[in-house]
Amino acid sequence: MELSSKAIGEVVHPTAAFYQTPSEPEAGSGSGAVAGYDPAPSWDGSLLNPKNRIDSLDFPDKPLWRVDGCAGLGTQYYVIPLFLERVPPIRMDVFVSDDQPSLVREQLDLHKAFHTKDSVRLPRLAIARHIVRILQIWTEKAFPSLEAFESFYRSVPFGSRLVLENMSLDTHRVRVQVGLNHNLELKLLPLSRLTYFWGSDFPFPEVVDFFDLHVVRVLHDSVCLVLIRDQLYIFKALTSGAKYLYHELRTLCTLEPHDNIIARPIHIVTKKCNFGTKRAVAGFTTFYHSKGTLRDVLPLLRANGQLRREDQLKWSIQLARALEHLKSRSETYYPDLRLDNIVLSEQSDIIMIDFEQRGVWCEFAAPEVNAIEYVRLLATDENVPEHVGEKYKKLLERLVPSFESLEDERYSNPEFGFNLPWIALSAVEQEAAEVYMLGRVLWCIFEGVSGPQKAAVWQSYRWESDLEFPEYRRTPPAIRKLIDDCTNGRRGTLSNAIARRHSQLVLTSKDVDEQTAEDVKKAARSFWSTEIEVAEQFLDLRESQRLTGERNENFYGRPSLKQVLEALEAFRDSTL
Template sequence: MAIPWDSLKLVFHAHENISIVQIGGLADDETLFVFKALMEETHYMYHELRLLLSMKSHPNIIARPHGLVMKSRQGDSEPGIVGFLLQLYPGPTLQRKLQIAGPTITMAEKLSWSRQLASALIHLRTQGPGYFPDFKPNNIVFAEPSAANELHHTPTSSVTRPILLDFEQRGTWYTWAPPEVRYIEYLELLALTSGEGQIRQRYTALLKQNFPHWSPEPGFLKRSISNARDGYNFAWTSLTEEGRAKAQMYAFGKVLWCIFEGVPSPDGPRRVESFLEDFQQNQNFPEFQASPPAIQQLIRRCTAGALDWGSQNSGVVRDGDRIVPWGREACAHVTAAEAQDAATQWWQNELALAEEFVQYQYGSRNGREDIVVPEHVAQLRRDIQKRPSLEEVVNVLLALEAQHETT
């Protein structure tokens, strides 16, 4: 359905790219829609639109767009697409629900939500690119059980349904991205955005050496939609099909931790990332306080390779409204220079790990028996293989649901 731009009535502006609107001219119809548009990098919008239109429906995935919003351009007789309308789901995001009601969420709800989300990811594996890189609680919204009838499904329980949103597939925060994805993203970010020419040249050369088809030119990054069926996130599209499935499990494990611990984010008060959110939680990933043993084991497997399981630290930590070097929270006199030095040292170490991983995983050293693979690269390879399949996760959740129902 084509909807004229000037027929939309703004109700409120929810986000930089999201507005809640009504369609004017429809008598007695006060239905609200989500209007999504991108002013820049529109290739992500077209990719999401194609993906939503081509995917088969699923009760835990946002419904197909209601219509395309068209606007005439000056000097052009043909209107262009400026965005699209999506169904507005009435419930809060999973992030918000965990923030306001985390301790009161029942085990039945936690198990049901987790199983439904796993089912959605299994469905996505067969659709289009087969992965969902931005899997995190604020991209999961709840629909009331009665809304299931819209997709000709019956709700699996009396609890609300979690729905996956946002299929631009441009990537996610480093909190949710596994190391094998982050490492490529680090190098690409430096190659494309560093203010120092020598650094851009260094990482451009490193990427082209290990990924000969990569290019810093805008034409490569914004190539036509017909040549980018898997999306525009280079780190994810560089993975094999198995690699994408394993990377998907990492974010799923972090979301499981949030659900079963009843907290909105893995980044608690000590993490610097918590400055980005206004959360009141007293624990960090991977501390366990509420998760059953079987879920703890499952989360450990899903997030194998996470920095948090090893001996490395994050370089700096949050201490109230300060950022201080790791282990210096109790020190009253910590200078900004000391915190900056600690952060710089951490990033240098992290980049060294990233460079080695990319070179041994993708470059000329890959597969050569005469090359001694650094232990951290070999360990990450082992960790990736430890991550379970979605089917294994579903089996664990079903067993726990059956056990819960009998107690």
């Protein structure tokens, strides 16, 4: 089954439990076929027909644009105009619908772009090269001069879009439509409003103007590397909505400092909005750590025989200390613990980043967090049957009575952020869930891999893991025992039944040639039905224990953060 955004609801999310089988079989759903692919196409649809092939994927002699990365499951591409002397962080990304004919999807590598995000591999894909050629033609035709384009670029609202319509293998036939994102700027708040929320004595950083920033590279859908007065910084901003950004800004400005936690923001970045006189907070800057994330560092060090035990222990202890600090000194929770959110300083010490508090997907999250997250997804997804959605909305209301107000796109200054599963947990339960995530990260550190799955659906890595958690090859026995204790209560994941093989979703129990797309959907439906049932049973037991006063908040008997730290330090002292 080919990867596409449609596969999320049908296979990857718990909504798959309620997927309705079509009355008619899918095209190409016969044995061994990919959904939507005709194994015996006519000449009009054949790749042998010259009209069905891209004329060229060569870059122009002097390309006007560059593609830096991808998000949105292969539908959103970060692009930079190369011909501007200074590029403000407008974040006018390119959007491409993945609802394309199979011929177009195959020729443009859209199935690969679904999981390929990084700036090293993505520009090699056909879709990235196609976008550069399309934007070259559009820029030269739509604007009388490059200076006219610069005036246009600086005038559009922050987070506007370039939408490629009528996608074609012929670059001259593709229409580029500009989507002006006035709605985002309307939701951005001025400093005066944030001061009203946070108090007149709030420690705001220095304020700089949006157009004083020059983008060097787009690193992520929310992060750019920028120059301000010839100094490199990270610029954090969200085009998907500002509420998480403001929550992170408040959190970072009020956290008690720690050597292994990102320092407070350096600048507040404000932009004058197109309507009225509002000068809104568009983002903030932080220090740039050039060594990258543990996700990329670990497998590279391991492959080169440079992953040292002393570094593994140092990073593990630093991480445990930082988490314990957040719990004991700052009294907050950290639901985003994964290798992508751990960078290395110039001294090769770990730095925890990303305090939006949105959370991680189930490959890292504790089962008690997943139980509530499944309820949230089923309660808020428009594609589940109405009676199903109503059932889970009632359950979610019991867990988080204010959930509807927190789901609103506007910032409302909630004390504990917007993460419904974590808000539903007590402080003790939150710590137990953090310990679970810490166990997963420790496994990655000691095994030297990018993530706990061999081939994650959402994202592929330059160095894919050859292990699936909790397989062990390199971890010392004492640390294995600690990881097992930290991850008490773990359940099998979807990857045990359905895996990504290159750019396809396939059953692990059958040969690829003996399965269909419908087989994959059926297996997903069975898996998620079981997981939802287990989640409901856990939540029912949790509620009944609460009513009788017998609730064990550390339900799975995991160690505390302090105990994990002590165990790591004891192992270090006994071995080094």
